[in-house]
Amino acid sequence: MSERRYTEFDSIHCGVQADKGRFRIAPNGIGWKAGSGKTTVIGADDLKKLSWNRGARGNQMRVLLKDNTIYKFDGFKSDDFEEAKDAIKMYYKIQLEQKELSVRGWNWGKTDFQGSNLIFNVANKPMFELPLGQAIGTNKPGKNEVAINFVDPGQPVPDGVNPKEVDELMDVTFYVPGTVAKESENKDN
């Protein structure tokens, strides 16, 4: 019997890594394998929530695990959504949610936390997401200011990233008017 036991997509990126790979949705879990041999494997039992949104490289699949780890795969075509949705529903009984992002271009909103990710919402839609687990430091440069540092000036780029091909986010400074609780929360991270 030649019934296909998985659904596969080509030229998919995993996180910020530059190399493209094959992305597979199979009964035992999700897998990504790059031409370089790099792999990412997520067991079906670890999956909690899967969503679909616009990404820097086409469409992005956001995979939230039960331990709140978040993986992101991007480079999907819009047409891939239905196929991915069907496979995810069939194998994991999870609904792939299509999530609309805020494209208003505003710089004010509300911060929310999911696991170690900070989500910046504008009018109840996520505008961006920051993996605080990858932050290398935080500080308070001024009154009501919180800065999160992801990359130091002298730091080399991550493996597999061409420094000419990617503009890297180094730090983000928020202005948080009069909310002391939120500031100390960020500082503790």
Place this chain on the structure above:
Amino acid sequence: EGNGVDDNKPVFKKFESYRSESKLPLVKDQKIFVDKRNETVILPFYGMAVPFHITTLKNASKSDEGDFVMLRLNFITPGQAGGKKEDMPFHDANATFVRALTFRSADTHRMGQIFRDITDLKKEAAKKEAQRKEMAD
């Protein structure tokens, strides 16, 4: 401090980069993209393409650091000593604001062009705003 509210303050003029997600240009790479037509700078945040309208930008600066060029974008937020004649009105002064972002790239040529495009876009937007105010008077 700095954001004292009085009845004569100018009202917040609504702006929007894109009406809906489908209008956001498809940015193929994790690179900064200046969308002049929509007066928006699209920035790469860990795989996301994040638009900021030029109205939110205060200024941009560029500095060299070894093989990299660093681009710092400062945004308009409450509590800034801007020295402006009138305080910029805020839609929600109690919100959390993105005040500054720094990016780096080893593509010095492209980063130089992006810096020029952003500052030009800001200048044009400021000129348009000044003209609009003049017309309104």
